[in-house]
Amino acid sequence: MELWTGALNLGLLYSFMAIGMYISYKVYKFADITADGSFTSGAAVTAVLIVNGVNPYFAICFSFLAGMAAGSLTGLIHTKFKINGLLAGILVMTGLYSVNLRIMGRANIPLIDLHGFLTALEKANPGMNNELWTALCLLPGIIIFAILFALFLKTDFGILIRAAGNNALMVRANGGNVDMLIIFGIALANGLVALSGSLVVQYQGFADIGMGIGSLVFGLASVIIGDSLIRVRNIYLKIAGVVLGSILFRLLVALALYVGLNPNDLKLITAIFVFITIVASGAFSKHSISLRHILKNKSSVVIIALILITAAGYFVSKNFLRTPASERKYRIGIMLPNESEIMTSTVNGFREEMTRLGYEEGRDIEIIEQNAHGDIPTLNSIADNLLNRKVDIFLSISTQSTQVLYKKVKNTPVLFATVADPFTIGVGISDTDHPQNITGIYGAMPVGSLLDIVVKIHGEKIKLGSIWNPSLANSDFTIKLLEKEILKRENITFIPEHINSSNDILQASQRLGTQSIHAFYFVNDIMLFAGFESAVKISRTKKIPIYAGDFEKLPSGAMITIGYDYTAVGRQAADKIIEIMKGKKPADMPYEKNKVIITGINLDVAKELGIKIPDEIFKNANMIFEFGELKIVK
Amino acid sequence: MIKTENIYKIFNKGTADEVVSIRDTSIEIKKGEFVTVIGTNGSGKTTLLNLIAGAVIPDSGKIIISGNDVTHRKDYERAEIISRVFQNPFSGTAPDMTIAENLLCAFNRGKKHLPLIKLNKKLIAFFKERLSHLEMKLEDRIDSLIGSLSGGQRQAITLLMAVINEPQVLLLDEHTAALDPKSAGQIIKLTRRFIETPGLTVMMVTHSMNQALELGSRIIMMHNGEIIDDISGPLRQRLTTDDLLCKFAEVRKKEMLTDELFRQFANEYI
Ligand SMILES: Nc1ncnc2c1ncn2[C@@H]1O[C@H](COP(=O)(O)OP(=O)(O)OP(=O)(O)O)[C@@H](O)[C@H]1O
Ligand SMILES: [Mg+2]
Numbered sequence: 042m043e044l045w046t047g048a049l050n051l052g053l054l055y056s057f058m059a060i061g062m063y064i065s066y067k068v069y070k071f072a073d074i075t076a077d078g079s080f081t082s083g084a085a086v087t088a089v090l091i092v093n094g095v096n097p098y099f100a101i102c103f104s105f106l107a108g109m110a111a112g113s114l115t116g117l118i119h120t121k122f123k124i125n126g127l128l129a130g131i132l133v134m135t136g137l138y139s140v141n142l143r144i145m146g147r148a149n150i151p152l153i154d155l156h157g158f159l160t161a162l163e164k165a166n167p168g169m170n171n172e173l174w175t176a177l178c179l180l181p182g183i184i185i186f187a188i189l190f191a192l193f194l195k196t197d198f199g200i201l202i203r204a205a206g207n208n209a210l211m212v213r214a215n216g217g218n219v220d221m222l223i224i225f226g227i228a229l230a231n232g233l234v235a236l237s238g239s240l241v242v243q244y245q246g247f248a249d250i251g252m253g254i255g256s257l258v259f260g261l262a263s264v265i266i267g268d269s270l271i272r273v274r275n276i277y278l279k280i281a282g283v284v285l286g287s288i289l290f291r292l293l294v295a296l297a298l299y300v301g302l303n304p305n306d307l308k309l310i311t312a313i314f315v316f317i318t319i320v321a322s323g324a325f326s327k328h329s330i331s332l333r334h335i336l337k338n339k340s341s342v343v344i345i346a347l348i349l350i351t352a353a354g355y356f357v358s359k360n361f362l363r364t365p366a367s368e369r370k371y372r373i374g375i376m377l378p379n380e381s382e383i384m385t386s387t388v389n390g391f392r393e394e395m396t397r398l399g400y401e402e403g404r405d406i407e408i409i410e411q412n413a414h415g416d417i418p419t420l421n422s423i424a425d426n427l428l429n430r431k432v433d434i435f436l437s438i439s440t441q442s443t444q445v446l447y448k449k450v451k452n453t454p455v456l457f458a459t460v461a462d463p464f465t466i467g468v469g470i471s472d473t474d475h476p477q478n479i480t481g482i483y484g485a486m487p488v489g490s491l492l493d494i495v496v497k498i499h500g501e502k503i504k505l506g507s508i509w510n511p512s513l514a515n516s517d518f519t520i521k522l523l524e525k526e527i528l529k530r531e532n533i534t535f536i537p538e539h540i541n542s543s544n545d546i547l548q549a550s551q552r553l554g555t556q557s558i559h560a561f562y563f564v565n566d567i568m569l570f571a572g573f574e575s576a577v578k579i580s581r582t583k584k585i586p587i588y589a590g591d592f593e594k595l596p597s598g599a600m601i602t603i604g605y606d607y608t609a610v611g612r613q614a615a616d617k618i619i620e621i622m623k624g625k626k627p628a629d630m631p632y633e634k635n636k637v638i639i640t641g642i643n644l645d646v647a648k649e650l651g652i653k654i655p656d657e658i659f660k661n662a663n664m665i666f667e668f669g670e671l672k673i674v675k
Numbered sequence: 676m677i678k679t680e681n682i683y684k685i686f687n688k689g690t691a692d693e694v695v696s697i698r699d700t701s702i703e704i705k706k707g708e709f710v711t712v713i714g715t716n717g718s719g720k721t722t723l724l725n726l727i728a729g730a731v732i733p734d735s736g737k738i739i740i741s742g743n744d745v746t747h748r749k750d751y752e753r754a755e756i757i758s759r760v761f762q763n764p765f766s767g768t769a770p771d772m773t774i775a776e777n778l779l780c781a782f783n784r785g786k787k788h789l790p791l792i793k794l795n796k797k798l799i800a801f802f803k804e805r806l807s808h809l810e811m812k813l814e815d816r817i818d819s820l821i822g823s824l825s826g827g828q829r830q831a832i833t834l835l836m837a838v839i840n841e842p843q844v845l846l847l848d849e850h851t852a853a854l855d856p857k858s859a860g861q862i863i864k865l866t867r868r869f870i871e872t873p874g875l876t877v878m879m880v881t882h883s884m885n886q887a888l889e890l891g892s893r894i895i896m897m898h899n900g901e902i903i904d905d906i907s908g909p910l911r912q913r914l915t916t917d918d919l920l921c922k923f924a925e926v927r928k929k930e931m932l933t934d935e936l937f938r939q940f941a942n943e944y945i
Contacts, residue, residue, distance in 0.1 A: 207769035216754035
């Protein structure tokens with residue numbers, strides 16, 4: 042049930058975006074990728090305003106205006122500078138990424154326990170299922186908005202806007218300023234996209250810099266589904282179709298998860314689906330009259346496709362997913378936001394430890410593992426799906442998963458792991474004072490131990506350089522932690538080089554290389570690791586050793602690695618889950634810190650750079666890389 | 676009413692494709708005059724109309740309409756006074772919108788297009804009445820999409836849109852050239868009817884010498900970006916197709932056109 046109502050709510054919240062895309066795509070025939078940026082802008086503005094105590098309804102209005110500003114910029118570039126619409130959109134979207142990051146100040150802002158527009162609604166809930174109640178409240182609001190919007194399109198001004206997208210020459214000849222009309226239309230479209238962003242943030246309880254990625258295609262999918270279902274010319278029904286398209290699209294996503302499709306394939310499926318629908322609609326309207334007779338029109342094709350998918354889903358779920366009640370095993374739902382090494386190591390450690398302790402998957406326990414592969418809205422759907430599958434416990438890997446689950450799950454136990462700091466996201470106040478259904482294992486990078494080692498090798502007075510990408514939650518958090526720790530020690534100068542993507546790593550490393558730093562610290566992050574090789578190049582030529590957080594980087598050229606052993610974190614999680622299986626309550630279980638720190642040394646690199654590793658560090662190392670081979674020493 | 680002073684329009688200035696479309700052209704057209712414009716292909720007829728409408732801005736010179744210097748005003752800013760019908764019957768109407776919605780855009784020409792719903796029963800009745808003048812039974816299809824109509828029907832609607840809120844200037848650029856002879860005849864009939872409004876100034880470009888002689892009170896002949904002849908008054912009344920051919924012959928001598936080109940010329944115009 043949660044799966045479907047959750048998807049319904051997402052569909053309703055995203056329907057403003059779909060209506061916006063209807064303007065840009067259907068009225069102005071222009072796939073406006075500004076949406077990917079303006080969605081996040083709406084989210085960012087709302088998150089920052091709400092955190093600063095602004096009334097959430099004002100926050101929604103400001104988000105709308107922010108989206109309009111972004112859209113009018115795209116419109117302006119497109120009309121006044123005669124730049125192709127797609128290109129104009131790409132330009133603005135790219136620029137917005139930095140602007141959004143400036144607005145937010147960091148990659149992720151939690152809104153837990155702050156007042157959003159939904160908080161008031163939740164308070165008024167007469168005891169219904171929360172998602173259902175939210176849907177019941179949202180529905181009339183959206184119906185009223187859709188009617189008003191359709192009415193707007195029927196006014197003289199609305200007619201002129203539509204005409205401007207249809208025949209610009211005719212509008213000019215009749216006194217319409219086509220450029221202004223297009224700018225206004227694109228601004229309005231992006232205002233609505235940002236409005237969706239604002240609402241989704243309040244619904245899911247946090248804003249994330251990456252949450253707008255894919256908005257364009259998802260919005261188009263909604264518009265196209267709606268358009269193929271509603272084949273009449275009535276504007277009210279057309280707008281209703283777009284809202285319906287948005288809901289159906291989210292239901293399709295939920296269905297795909299329910300059937301057990303890999304969420305990663307979802308984007309491919311969406312792209313293919315949109316492609317086929319566009320091609321099919323073109324084919325039906327122009328040629329194949331005979332086909333048309335058989336299938337009547339494309340709405341029936343979409344309906345048939347939906348029915349087929351639903352039937353397939355039902356069949357699969359009936360036959361493969363459901364286990365008879367008597368045989369029902371303890372069901373563990375694992376939720377991951379992406380495939381970074383620390384996340385997957387945690388899960389591997391967990392799985393191995395469960396097996397070692399005699400809990401065999403399939404025999405004693407059931408594990409459902411779902412990965413959002415970097416797409417935040419999918420985390421919501423995964424949570425809904427796991428709730429729907431009635432998991433007995435959630436294993437929540439990472440901060441984002443935990444934020445989603447904290448908001449959605451009130452009764453099922455949640456065990457988080459590989460979270461840097463649960464208190465900054467509002468999940469609890471101290472290790473013992475925390476939500477009754479949640480417990481977990483946390484710990485940020487052991488930056489103190491890192492600095493100790495650096496000082497032991499290079500002496501007291503040193504320069505430490507690092508690369509800092511503020512749009513990556515991990516990188517940002519670790520660098521700030523490091524800065525704090527360095528403040529405590531007088532003689533260390535810290536030089537963080539600012540970058541925007543992994544493509545900048547080579548240049549940033551070169552800049553660090555010219556600043557005569559003694560040590561180069563490379564933060565653990567899946568995105569940053571993509572550019573690790575370029576840092577190694579500079580390390581070799583400039584004779585600057587690299588310190589990294591993950592021992593997997595020893596063979597690639599890091600001199601020292603120091604970081605938590607995430608497989609050990611996974612093992613800790615297994616112990617905890619077994620305790621909960623045996624009846625212990627999360628409320629009675631204090632949060633725990635990550636326990637095992639792994640230190641690794643690459644002696645080949647040390648020799649090459651002419652650096653002597655003090656005996657004390659050598660003795661404490663867990664991993665040694667020498668003569669091209671990695672050895673575990675303890 | 677309309678006055679141009681030494682206007683020049685050069686396209687692709689400074690490139691190999693440079694074309695002087697309008698060269699030092701001055702003309703004055705009085706209120707209520709009906710001017711037909713003839714000339715060879717590429718002689719600058721469309722450009723002259725576009726300059727007057729504001730779709731093209733001159734490189735130098737002045738354009739004065741109703742005593743106001745409008746040289747640098749955009750076409751949509753001049754639409755209050757000027758309405759246009761294009762050669763392409765698909766240019767003047769929005770295909771994915773209904774007949775009523777298209778008429779509404781024209782009805783609001785020169786006024787503010789406000790976010791209010793003006794398209795009520797009364798206005799629709801008025802539109803239907805106007806549509807009935809076209810004698811194409813379009814009043815029964817007022818909610819059909821324009822895209823479902825024929826070229827002739829669309830051109831008739833464009834013409835109706837051009838006159839629906841009584842403009843002061845009407846610019847017709849070969850508005851029958853893309854139609855079959857029957858539809859062209861119909862459109863000419865309608866044109867005659869609609870221009871009867873007193874005080875309406877009309878410029879009509881045409882390729883048909885008969886049309887040029889049948890309609891209007893003044894003929895302008897263009898060649899190579901210049902007005903080479905301008906005939907009005909009693910002289911215009913007596914003008915015949917033979918006279919016009921003589922004029923072309925003069926052009927031929929002046930420009931030293933080959934005989935073949937001249938024949939092509941004559942064929943095209945009669
Ligand atoms: N937008 C433009 N860009 C470049 N050249 C142009 C443009 N518009 C017109 N021209 C050129 O200006 C000249 C005059 O063109 P114009 O369309 O005014 O001629 P016309 O008398 O209307 O011809 P036709 O009888 O073929 O319609 C032509 O040589 C044409 O190629
Ligand atoms: Mg022309």
